[in-house]
Amino acid sequence: MQCQKCKSELKLIPAGISKKTGKPYNAFWSCPNRCKQDGEIKIVEEIPDWEKIRSEKADSIAWMNAKNAAALAFANGKITKEQIEVFANWFYGLNPESKNQPF
Numbered sequence: 798m799q800c801q802k803c804k805s806e807l808k809l810i811p812a813g814i815s816k817k818t819g820k821p822y823n824a825f826w827s828c829p830n831r832c833k834q835d836g837e838i839k840i841v842e843e844i845p846d847w848e849k850i851r852s853e854k855a856d857s858i859a860w861m862n863a864k865n866a867a868a869l870a871f872a873n874g875k876i877t878k879e880q881i882e883v884f885a886n887w888f889y890g891l892n893p894e895s896k897n898q899p900f
Contacts, residue, residue, distance in 0.1 A: 798826055800828040800830065800832050800834070801832075801834055802828070802832040802833075802834070803828065803830050803832050805828055805829055805830055805832075806829075807826040807827060807828055807829075808826070808827050808828075808829055809824060809825075809826060810824060810825050810826070810827050811824050812824040812850075813850055814847075814850055814851065814854060821847060821850075867881055867884070
C-alpha cells in the first residue's frame with residue numbers, strides 16, 4: 798500500500814499499548830514521512846493478545862530496570878565489573894556450566 802501524498806510504501810504499525818496513555822490500540826498503516834492521509838485508510842482488524850503484549854512490555858521494563866540497577870551499583874562502587882559479568886553470564890545463560898553463581 799502506498800501513501801496517497803508522497804507515494805512512499807506505508808508501514809504497518811502493529812497493535813499494542815500506547816506508551817503515553819497506557820491504552821490499547823489496533824494495528825494501522827502509517828506513512829514513514831508522517832504525511833496526513835486524505836480519505837479512509839483501512840485499519841487492520843485483528844484480535845490482539847493483550848495479555849501477551851502486557852507481559853512482553855513488563856518483561857522489557859524489568860530487563861531495563863535490572864540493567865539500570867547494575868549500572869548504578871557499579872558506578873557507586875558496590876559491585877565490580879567481574880561480578881556483573883558473572884551475573885550476566887548466568888542470567889543470560891551464556892555459560893550455564895559455570896560454578897560461579899551470582900548469589
